Amino acid sequence: MTTGYFTTDQHDTLRAEVRAFAEREVRPRVTEMETQRTVHHELSRLIAAQRWLGVTIPHEYGGMGMGHLAKTIIIEELARVSGAMGAMVQASQLGVAKILHFGSDEQKKTWLPRVADGDCLPTIAVTESASGGHVLGMRARAVRDGDDYIINGHKVFVGNSHVGDVHGVVVRTGLGPKGLTAFLVESDRPGFALAPQQSTMGLHGFSFGELLFENCRVPASNRLGDEGDGLAVAYSSSILYGRSNLTAVSLGIHQAILDETVAFASGRELYGKPIAELDNIKQKIGQITSRLMTARITAYHAVHLLDQGQACDIELMNAKLVNVESAMDSARQAMEIHAGIGLTTERPIERFLRDAYHIFAPAGTSDVQRLRLAEAAMGRTKGQWSERIVHGEAVGVH
Numbered sequence: 001m002t003t004g005y006f007t008t009d010q011h012d013t014l015r016a017e018v019r020a021f022a023e024r025e026v027r028p029r030v031t032e033m034e035t036q037r038t039v040h041h042e043l044s045r046l047i048a049a050q051r052w053l054g055v056t057i058p059h060e061y062g063g064m065g066m067g068h069l070a071k072t073i074i075i076e077e078l079a080r081v082s083g084a085m086g087a088m089v090q091a092s093q094l095g096v097a098k099i100l101h102f103g104s105d106e107q108k109k110t111w112l113p114r115v116a117d118g119d120c121l122p123t124i125a126v127t128e129s130a131s132g133g134h135v136l137g138m139r140a141r142a143v144r145d146g147d148d149y150i151i152n153g154h155k156v157f158v159g160n161s162h163v164g165d166v167h168g169v170v171v172r173t174g175l176g177p178k179g180l181t182a183f184l185v186e187s188d189r190p191g192f193a194l195a196p197q198q199s200t201m202g203l204h205g206f207s208f209g210e211l212l213f214e215n216c217r218v219p220a221s222n223r224l225g226d227e228g229d230g231l232a233v234a235y236s237s238s239i240l241y242g243r244s245n246l247t248a249v250s251l252g253i254h255q256a257i258l259d260e261t262v263a264f265a266s267g268r269e270l271y272g273k274p275i276a277e278l279d280n281i282k283q284k285i286g287q288i289t290s291r292l293m294t295a296r297i298t299a300y301h302a303v304h305l306l307d308q309g310q311a312c313d314i315e316l317m318n319a320k321l322v323n324v325e326s327a328m329d330s331a332r333q334a335m336e337i338h339a340g341i342g343l344t345t346e347r348p349i350e351r352f353l354r355d356a357y358h359i360f361a362p363a364g365t366s367d368v369q370r371l372r373l374a375e376a377a378m379g380r381t382k383g384q385w386s387e388r389i390v391h392g393e394a395v396g397v398h
Contacts, residue, residue: 054116079252091159095122180230191216202354
């Protein structure tokens with residue numbers, strides 16, 4: 001079920017490569033990740049070593065230069081086997097975005113080749129416990145001190161928190177929307193620490209934890225852009241990369257839901273024949289299939305537009321909305337087909353349900369996407385990040 005209208009032979013080759021890797025290296029480790037319920041450092045590094053984190057990084061910095069559709073395929077295929085590892089790659093891509101679009105020439109030359117080679121896992125850290133998704137409510141602060149800044153505060157729900165090598169941290173340097181600034185903070189810098197990783201409902205093997213800053217001194221050369229550019233760093237990473245990345249994770253989980261449900265229904269006999277032959281089961285599988293086909297088209301269409309440099313904020317919102325809601329609906333329907341055994345860990349369907357719910361909130365819940373879509377329909381938007389980022393006009397977009 002690919003969409004050849006958007007994909008090329010190069011994309012198909014990439015898909016086959018990632019799928020083979022996922023089956024060979026990721027699937028055998030899923031049980032371990034589910035049992036230990038903590039970040040899987042070895043597998044995260046192994047995936048990075050495949051150089052896929054550099055899929056959107058230009059060739060001049062050692063990347064693949066294949067764009068957002070290729071990125072979607074990589075994340076989708078990993079998430080089909082492990083939502084956690086799909087999430088690991090998507091979080092790394094958020095880290096790539098801030099350097100790619102806001103980094104200085106020196107920062108790009110320093111960090112992007114390392115990410116592309118698989119030697120560095122980047123993150124972005126925006127959310128705080130007191131402010132949640134309200135970016136302007138953040139309290140973590142950086143104060144200028146000569147040629148340095150001193151950062152104090154904390155960040156929560158940071159993807160790749162416990163495997164990240166360099167964190168893109170957005171903090172307050174002043175008041176209001178222009179009072180946010182972004183910095184690159186290396187994980188070994190004095191004054192930086194990690195809170196213990198918390199156990200979560202799903203995405204076992206992935207870390208999205210808390211970063212702590214106590215008089216953490218960073219040089220001014222680590223600042224991303226100018227003072228006051230932090231809001232643009234946060235919003236553009238979320239809108240352009242976060243929504244498309246999470247869409248891809250949902251898409252992979254959704255494919256796994258269909259694959260597992262078809263396999264189960266074909267092998268489970270009732271009344272002398274596989275339950276897949278019962279009309280009510282066929283109806284449910286048909287509905288899951290329809291949702292998945294629609295979800296994939298919305299996902300590929302949105303990132304195709306992004307790769308073409310066209311305005312597509314609305315399409316990215318819709319892709320995240322459609323994919324997240326569809327995956328959760330299909331997971332619930334698949335649980336109905338599995339009945340009692342779906343509640344056990346004997347079948348992976350309960351894992352897919354748990355993992356699917358983890359994609360709901362980041363980069364805007366479904367309610368947020370609907371609100372933004374409504375504002376767009378009423379002509380109340382103030383420009384599109386997707387269009388202005390491409391033309392180098394990111395700073396100052398609201």
